[in-house]
Amino acid sequence: MSKHHVTTTINGEPAEYLCEAQQTMLDVLRDELGLTGSKEGCSSGDCGACTIIVDGNITCSCLMLGVEGEGRTITTIEGVAQGDKLHPVQQKFLEHAALQCGFCTPGFIVAAKALLDSNPNPTEEEARYWLAGNLCRCTGYDKILRAVMDAAEVMRAEAGR
């Protein structure tokens, strides 16, 4: 079976790759493009460690085929910081120590960034529901929620809201 040639946009840059039809977007990111920030946890869409943003919606990259990437706009954890400047969500995860092993962290940060992009002033309940598709095995969710709510406040202040 011949490989599929895919042209797309990843983290603001044009990207091209070859993949087989059965390769997931996560396989492509990690194995073909060297973007290993997105993690493979459950491979069934339950844990959210592989969360990416596709055309504005968060998606489990383990439940998307690489060939579906054609012509999309994709953001991975590698595209969240701006150069050396961490995104407020990343900064607050550090300040609140909202991680231990760190395996779930990229997924949480991508999902939280997408939340705050669409809803700059979520209630804690809204944030908890939004992040229900991200599982953490060690930190517990309290520090993660505090980091997200704090980041939301910082982002609102930066935006002058």
Added chain:
Amino acid sequence: MPRVNFAAPTTIDEAAAALASASGLAKIMSGGTDLLVQLRSGRLKPELIVDTKRIPGLIGMRQEGGMWIIGAATPGVMISDNHEFEHDYPGIVEGMDLIGSQQIQGRCSLAGNLCNASPAADSVPAVIASRATCVIAGPNGARREALVEAICVGPGRTSLQKGEFIIEFHIPKPKAHQCDAYLRFIPRTEMDIAVVGCGVNVTLDGGGTCTDARVVLGAVAPTTVIVEDAAKALIGHKLDEATLAKLDTAAQAAAKPISDKRGTIEYRVKVSGVLARRAATIAFERAAKR
């Protein structure tokens, strides 16, 4: 994952032709949130996957001829974000919104949830309660329309023939004093599969008496169940305690569940009655305000 062929056609007829020409199993993919899990587990070994998302109209919603028309592959987020549709069918939105996480909502579709043919599919009871139909495309330009309840015939099995796939759903615009509700019970608040689900759609007269109703249960039989006796219990009545008690009894009688890790037969039967009461109460309250 095992090797597979992939096509992303841009017309309905190309998709139907690709499905029909496959020598082995060919699967339609809209969001893929069930399909890819089944592929990985080895439960399904398709020769071909046909992605429908590049076909114009398969993603999107519009109102036309007194109907809501929803493209088969329209993702949950798009349905939830459509405030006009949510006003008309809050129950359908409630059901759709309960599918998986926010990550899943970016991909999951009405057609996928229906054709995965799980009796616990959250979006299905309220859609059936709305008397929706679906338009099915087949080989050589064939089109047919079917009631949504005719699609799922057993766990994992549909009535769709080789080469056929759903292209859109037709949901009649609600009449005056008509509204719906969907409730599901799970042991926690998110990310689980229904122990019981219940969709109720009612039409009232100006005085609050029910003139038409549909009550549909999920997760308590091999397919969703349209509970005719529950509708009969509502029609001609206001929602007083005697009516609720009859509704409860009818829902319990219609539930033919299995016992599994999520609940026993006895528990599911009991919860069927409770959810029917609660969903009907919400639907009546909403309908009275329309």
